[in-house]
Amino acid sequence: APAHxxxxxxxxxxxxxxxxxxxxxSITEIETWVEDPYAIYARHIxxxxxxxxxxxxxxxxxxxxLYHDILEQFVRRVENPLADSALAQLHAIADDHFRQxxxxxxxxxxxxxxxxxxxxxxxDWHRRHLQQVDAVHVELSGKTDKGLNGFTLRGRxxxxxxxxxxxxxxxxxxxxxxxxxxxxxxxKSSQLPLExxxxxxxxxxxxxxxxxxxxxxxxxxxxxxLAVDRIGAxxxxxxxxxxxxxxxxxxLAALVQAYRLPEKDYxxxxxxxxxxxxxxxxxxxARVREWSFAxxx
Numbered sequence: 001a002p003a004h005x006x007x008x009x010x011x012x013x014x015x016x017x018x019x020x021x022x023x024x025x026s027i028t029e030i031e032t033w034v035e036d037p038y039a040i041y042a043r044h045i046x047x048x049x050x051x052x053x054x055x056x057x058x059x060x061x062x063x064x065x066l067y068h069d070i071l072e073q074f075v076r077r078v079e080n081p082l083a084d085s086a087l088a089q090l091h092a093i094a095d096d097h098f099r100q101x102x103x104x105x106x107x108x109x110x111x112x113x114x115x116x117x118x119x120x121x122x123x124d125w126h127r128r129h130l131q132q133v134d135a136v137h138v139e140l141s142g143k144t145d146k147g148l149n150g151f152t153l154r155g156r157x158x159x160x161x162x163x164x165x166x167x168x169x170x171x172x173x174x175x176x177x178x179x180x181x182x183x184x185x186x187x188k189s190s191q192l193p194l195e196x197x198x199x200x201x202x203x204x205x206x207x208x209x210x211x212x213x214x215x216x217x218x219x220x221x222x223x224x225x226l227a228v229d230r231i232g233a234x235x236x237x238x239x240x241x242x243x244x245x246x247x248x249x250x251x252l253a254a255l256v257q258a259y260r261l262p263e264k265d266y267x268x269x270x271x272x273x274x275x276x277x278x279x280x281x282x283x284x285x286a287r288v289r290e291w292s293f294a295x296x297x
Contacts, residue, residue: 008291011267012038012267012268012286013266014038014041014265014266015263015264016041016045016266020045022044023151023152024143024151024152024153024154025040025044025153026154026155026156027153027154027191027194028191030153030191030252031190032280033255034255035272036268036269036270036280036282037265037266037267037270038267038268038282038286039282041266042281042282042285042286045266050281050282056104058111060176063175063176064173064176066097066101066111067115067118067175068158068173069097070090070093070094070097070115071122071138072138072139073097074089075136075138075159077089078090081123081127082130087120090123091116094112094115094116094119095112114222117222118220118221118222118226121223121225121226122218122220122226124225125218125225125226125228129161132164133161133162133163134162134164136161136162137159137160137161137162137204137208138158139156139157139159140156140157140204140205141155141156142155142156142157142198142199142204142205143198143203144201144203146201147201147249147253148253149253149256149257151256153203153252155194155198155203157170157199158171158172158173159171159172159173160195160199160204160208162207163213167213168210168212168213169213169216170192170212170215170241171215171216171217172191172215172216172218173218174217175220178217178229179191179217181229184231185231185239187244190248192216193232193244193248194245194248194252195215195245196212196248197245197246197248197249199212200245211241211242212232212241212245213233213241215230215231215232215244216230216231217229217231232244268286268291269286269288
């Protein structure tokens with residue numbers, strides 16, 4: 001081999017000073033912190049943000065935001081979802097949002113009819129679900145540091161419903177891929193359990209500082225019936241939503257403590273859970289394609 005043959009770089013493992021490390025993160029960043037700590041390092045310590053694309057190309061994330069905004073406005077503005085006019089009101093809110101977003105024509109032609117199908121499914125489910133609900137709360141922001149020794153967890157809950165029995169349920173709308181029930185039960189996908197733990201600690205207001213009856217992903221897809229994946233409702237050898245939340249909180253407290261060790265590094269791709277974790281915003285900076293395909297594995 002030539003004397004100066006190129007050598008692939010090794011997996012980055014930066015070890016920043018303790019005073020530079022973040023003391024607050026959002027719920028959605030916790031899985032990233034576990035799976036790809038380097039992304040947290042790049043964003044919160046190096047203060048680097050991904051550049052916006054040169055050409056706007058609507059994607060699943062923008063569609064998800066659009067659906068969330070429409071349903072939030074529906075729940076807030078429509079006083080009687082049981083009325084015959086409720087579906088027409090939901091369609092009117094959706095049409096207004098589509099006009100404001102001004103999507104490229106080909107996306108509007110696909111997304112808008114798709115949502116009209118989803119809207120009917122959502123309203124049917126929403127009406128049935130309301131039979132066990134006293135109050136619906138949407139798009140709630142909160143934060144807490146209880147039990148985290150100075151670290152603050154921030155978050156925004158899509159929807160928290162207060163049941164007639166006094167407990168709460170935490171719902172997350174999903175328009176595309178969503179975590180499996182198993183991944184939540186194993187706390188590999190910890191967002192909803194962490195929301196439950198935050199709620200119990202008063203992060204979303206004292207009125208919602210209650211135990212969670214169950215957690216759910218509401219899948220907003222044009223199928224024959226709206227799919228709702230319920231998690232933590234109990235059953236043989238199944239953890240309850242409350243138990244999942246408390247275990248997720250304990251795991252987070254341990255993670256916070258681990259990153260207070262001066263020698264703890266923010267390595268790239270520490271434990272990617274799936275292929276999607278190999279496609280992060282900071283992979284080019286970490287030179288993932290270079291070191292992950294090196295001969296030594």
